[in-house]
Amino acid sequence: MKTYIHAITMAGLFGTAAATSALAADDSRFGLIPGGPHPYFSAWEQAGADAARDYGLSASEYKVPQKWELSQQNQLLESLLSQGYNGFLIFPGDPVGAVSTAEEISGYGAPIIAGAGCYKDPSPAAFCLGTDTGNSAYLGAKELIKAMGDGQKRIAHFTGFLVDPNTQLRIDAVNRAAEEEGATVVQVIADIDAPEPAEEKINAYLAANAGDVDGIITTAWVPAVVAANALRKMGDSGIKMVGIDHDEVVLQAIKDGVVDGTMLQNPYGQGYVGTFALDKLRSGCTVKDDAPFGSNALTDKFIDSGTAYVDASSADTYLDAMRAETDRLLADFEEKYLNCN
Amino acid sequence: MTSPDSTLPASPLGPNAGRSTTHFFLSNEFGLILLIVIFAMIFGATAQGFLSKFNLFTLGRNSAVNIMIGLSMMTVIVTGGLNLAVGAMGVSVAMTCGWLIEGVGVPWPLAILGALAFGAALGWINGAMVVKTGLHSFIITLATMSIFFGAMIFLTRAESFRELPSAFSTFGRMKFGGYLSPLLLVTLVVALLLAWLYRRTLTGREMLAAGASPAAAELSGIRVDRIITLCHMLSGVLAGLAALMLVARNGAAIPSMAGQLGQDWLLPAFLGPVLGGTLLQGGKVSVLGTVLGAFLVTMLSSGLLMLQVGAFWVQTFLGLMLLVAVLLDKARRSYLARRNLA
Numbered sequence: 001m002k003t004y005i006h007a008i009t010m011a012g013l014f015g016t017a018a019a020t021s022a023l024a025a026d027d028s029r030f031g032l033i034p035g036g037p038h039p040y041f042s043a044w045e046q047a048g049a050d051a052a053r054d055y056g057l058s059a060s061e062y063k064v065p066q067k068w069e070l071s072q073q074n075q076l077l078e079s080l081l082s083q084g085y086n087g088f089l090i091f092p093g094d095p096v097g098a099v100s101t102a103e104e105i106s107g108y109g110a111p112i113i114a115g116a117g118c119y120k121d122p123s124p125a126a127f128c129l130g131t132d133t134g135n136s137a138y139l140g141a142k143e144l145i146k147a148m149g150d151g152q153k154r155i156a157h158f159t160g161f162l163v164d165p166n167t168q169l170r171i172d173a174v175n176r177a178a179e180e181e182g183a184t185v186v187q188v189i190a191d192i193d194a195p196e197p198a199e200e201k202i203n204a205y206l207a208a209n210a211g212d213v214d215g216i217i218t219t220a221w222v223p224a225v226v227a228a229n230a231l232r233k234m235g236d237s238g239i240k241m242v243g244i245d246h247d248e249v250v251l252q253a254i255k256d257g258v259v260d261g262t263m264l265q266n267p268y269g270q271g272y273v274g275t276f277a278l279d280k281l282r283s284g285c286t287v288k289d290d291a292p293f294g295s296n297a298l299t300d301k302f303i304d305s306g307t308a309y310v311d312a313s314s315a316d317t318y319l320d321a322m323r324a325e326t327d328r329l330l331a332d333f334e335e336k337y338l339n340c341n
Numbered sequence: 342m343t344s345p346d347s348t349l350p351a352s353p354l355g356p357n358a359g360r361s362t363t364h365f366f367l368s369n370e371f372g373l374i375l376l377i378v379i380f381a382m383i384f385g386a387t388a389q390g391f392l393s394k395f396n397l398f399t400l401g402r403n404s405a406v407n408i409m410i411g412l413s414m415m416t417v418i419v420t421g422g423l424n425l426a427v428g429a430m431g432v433s434v435a436m437t438c439g440w441l442i443e444g445v446g447v448p449w450p451l452a453i454l455g456a457l458a459f460g461a462a463l464g465w466i467n468g469a470m471v472v473k474t475g476l477h478s479f480i481i482t483l484a485t486m487s488i489f490f491g492a493m494i495f496l497t498r499a500e501s502f503r504e505l506p507s508a509f510s511t512f513g514r515m516k517f518g519g520y521l522s523p524l525l526l527v528t529l530v531v532a533l534l535l536a537w538l539y540r541r542t543l544t545g546r547e548m549l550a551a552g553a554s555p556a557a558a559e560l561s562g563i564r565v566d567r568i569i570t571l572c573h574m575l576s577g578v579l580a581g582l583a584a585l586m587l588v589a590r591n592g593a594a595i596p597s598m599a600g601q602l603g604q605d606w607l608l609p610a611f612l613g614p615v616l617g618g619t620l621l622q623g624g625k626v627s628v629l630g631t632v633l634g635a636f637l638v639t640m641l642s643s644g645l646l647m648l649q650v651g652a653f654w655v656q657t658f659l660g661l662m663l664l665v666a667v668l669l670d671k672a673r674r675s676y677l678a679r680r681n682l683a
Contacts, residue, residue: 066656069605070591070598071403078399079646082390096503097591097598100510108395120503162499 027058030087030278031080032115032271036068038193040221040245040267041091041116047271051279060275068161070094074101086110087282089129089274095120095298111281115270116305117166118298126287127301127337129274131265132294136244136307137170137219140263141177143309144242147260148215153183156213158202158227160193160220169297170219186212193220202226210234216241224262228253246310246318254315261311264318269326270305273333285340292336303337305329367673369618373633377640384644391647397520400643402513405524406586408635410606411613412528412535413579415631418614419539420552420572421623422478426467426486427580427610428603432596433493434460434581439502439594449506457581463489464577468570478573490602502594510592524586529632531582536628548572553624580606608659612638615667638662 032048034041041062048060063080065072070093077088078101087110092098099119102112106124118128145153157174160167171188178185189205192198202223206213216231216239218224224243228250231241243250243262253259281287287301294302306325310318334340365371384391410427417424424430438456441447447455467485471478515523539545550558551568559565583606588594599606615621616637617630638659645655 067600067605068597069600070595071406071587071605074590075399075403075642076646078396079390079643082393082396082399083388083647084390094501094591094593094595094597096501096593097595100513100590100592104514162494 028060028087028279028282029058029085030060030089030275031077031085032060032062032089032274033073033077033080033091034062034064035073035091035093035117036065038068038221039247040265043267044089044115044271047268048275051272051275055276055279057275057279060271060278062271065093068093070097073098077101077105081105081108081110087112087278089113089115089271089278090125091116092119099123111278113274113277113281114299115274116265116267117164118296118302120298121300123299125299125301126277126281127291127293127303128296128299129270129277129303129305131307132296132302132304133166133219134169134173134296135304136263136265137173137217138177139307139309140219140242140244140261141174141183141217142181143261143263143311144215144217144240145177145181145183147240147242148183152214153178153181154186154212154214155183156187156189156205156209156216157185158192158198158216158218158220158223159188159190160223162190164193167220174217174219183215189223192226193222195222195226198222198226203230206230206234210237210239213239215239218243219263221245221247225249228259232256232258246322251310251315251318254310254312257312261309264308264310264321266306266322266325266329268322269329272326273305273329276330277333277338280334280338280340283340285334285338288337288339291338303329367677369616369627369630369673370633372669373616373630373637377633377637380637380640380644384640384647388644388647391644394520396643396647398516398522400640401520401525402522402590403643404636404639405522405528406583406590407609407639408528408613408632409531409579409583409586410609411617411631411635412532412628413576413583414610415614415617415619415626415628416535416548416572416575416579417478418619418621419548419623419626420478420569421555421621422471422569422572423482424467424478424573424576424580424610425482425607426463426489426603427482427576428599428606429486429490429493430460430463430577430603431580431584431587431606432599432603433463433489434577435584435588435594435598436493436497436502436596438585438588439505440497442506443502443504449508453585456585457578460577460581461574462577464574465570467577468573471573472566472569486602486604494596497596499596501596503592505588505593507592509589513586513589513592524589527582527586531579532628532632539626539628544568544571549624549626551623608656609635609638612659612662616662 032044045062048062052060063076065076073093090112092114102124106112112125114125114128116130119125155178159170167190175185189201192201216227218227225247227241231239232253241259243259246264250259250262254261294304296302308321390396413427414424434456437459438452441452441455442449467482470481547563547568550563551565555565587598613631613635616634618627642655
């Protein structure tokens with residue numbers, strides 16, 4: 001029996017080995033990999049498909065790790081590399097912990113671009129293409145304070161996971177804007193970028209403290225949706241709010257006057273321009289030594305994918321705003337950042 | 342490693358040899374070996390790149406961590422208890438190691454030892470509280486899961502330790518023969534030591550006896566309280582080892598490495614031992630079964646991902662596997678009981 005099982009195993013293993021070619025690919029086949037399931041990244045799917053069609057690529061596919069867990073993302077990346085994917089736009093599951101896998105992947109010749117979030121330098125990523133989260137939160141806070149007008153300016157800040165390095169940047173930026181404008185951040189609730197904790201904590205907070213708050217700023221997707229719904233239920237509370245991203249709930253609340261505005265990010269542009277750049281890098285282009293990169297707390301190779309404030313006057317045309325940001329980025333991207341001679 | 346049932350050592354050459362053979366073919370271990378072979382053939386034939394050197398390497402490396410997590414849970418299940426804090430303890434050990442290296446400047450070999458000792462200390466807290474309160478370890482470790490994780494987040498401010506010696510990541514990426522991860526070798530050595538503990542040492546036997554019937558064990562002179570505490574300490578050390586392997590894998594000690602509250606480790610922690618035939622009510626352990634069970638789960642995850650089965654279905658499939666394994670084990674035990682083979 002033992003011999004029989006052994007024979008079957010060896011035949012199965014070696015008989016098919018010749019038919020598999022893990023790391024050889026004839027054409028550009030890219031993976032767009034978020035850190036986990038999140039509505040923010042869903043625009044990457046269309047962006048990858050559009051870019052693959054426009055630039056004649058074999059594929060640029062959006063693949064989602066089943067959970068927000070670095071090991072899940074690592075396993076997905078490993079499996080895609082084994083299947084012949086040869087370029088990756090990655091939201092690092094951890095700015096440092098994800099570097100090791102990125103180095104392994106780039107060791108097999110696959111270019112890597114960080115999207116929506118950055119690796120901590122040094123990393124094999126060609127650059128980081130994402131929202132300047134601190135600046136976005138700062139501008140959003142300024143818009144909120146403007147909307148609150150005269151009188152008391154007490155702000156509640158609802159934000160994302162503490163393990164996300166962007167969260168602290170956002171908290172600091174909102175605090176800075178508030179300090180500059182004479183406003184007070186009376187409460188920061190973090191770790192709530194998921195439906196259950198967001199519903200529980202935001203609703204509980206507003207039930208107890210709505211009278212002590214003049215404005216709400218949210219700097220993560222789910223809290224923006226939950227806070228918008230809460231304000232709608234509360235009716236005429238007098239509380240001003242600026243959200244983030246382009247969830248339909250938030251956009252409708254802006255149109256209905258429940259929410260004052262939202263800070264738009266540009267995930268579509270990240271997916272589209274990221275795919276374009278991966279193809280260029282794979283075709284032999286290199287990153288310019290003197291490229292005009294920005295810098296943030298993690299990297300000195302940062303490219304701002306754009307941000308825009310959307311209020312009631314522009315809520316119907318927000319897609320145009322996203323496209324405009326993408327076009328602006330793409331127009332001189334190759335000239336500014338790449339050597340393709 | 343160890344026999345299918347460490348409480349009933351078989352005698353292959355004695356009069357019960359035929360019965361032992363039947364026993365083996367009805368065992369979880371044989372079923373798992375069969376499943377591993379079948380799925381390896383299916384994935385090898387259908388999933389592009391499954392048998393590539395790189396995938397075999399990553400399969401071994403991921404298995405190493407999952408097996409270690411399973412062994413960590415197994416050492417508590419053997420007493421009839423549970424350790425829901427396995428992930429929180431593991432992350433706490435990893436962060437302690439990072440702090441000792443970066444914050445205190447301790448050389449990395451000593452930092453590893455210190456961190457593992459800290460894991461044992463966390464296990465001691467769990468064990469002591471279970472013994473002192475008389476509450477089920479489910480309740481105690483549910484509470485300590487939040488306490489350990491919360492304290493770790495508070496003390497580290499959720500900041501990773503990223504400036505670890507390159508030896509860590511070098512070890513994590515090292516390949517023998519192009520496809521064998523040294524992490525897998527570490528895990529197999531630990532599994533062999535555990536098999537030796539349960540089969541060859543008095544302490545191991547006392548652990549099994551304390552799990553099978555605490556009252557009887559107490560009457561026969563075994564200090565059950567001490568044994569339960571010891572099992573939790575062992576669990577803490579093994580959870581710490583799993584976390585340190587992840588540190589080697591990632592080159593950094595990361596607070597989110599086991600998910601929120603360390604809950605992401607719970608499914609692999611249960612799947613290995615339960616698939617392998619370790620009894621949830623305690624008293625019986627199968628180190629080989631845990632190793633095979635955790636390996637099968639890792640291989641299924643890898644294969645399903647490579648077959649491009651929707652990533653969310655992988656989790657569903659693993660949950661189904663756990664349920665089917667429990668039901669099959671129940672059917673197997675019923676069959677053995679009916680035939681007087683148990």
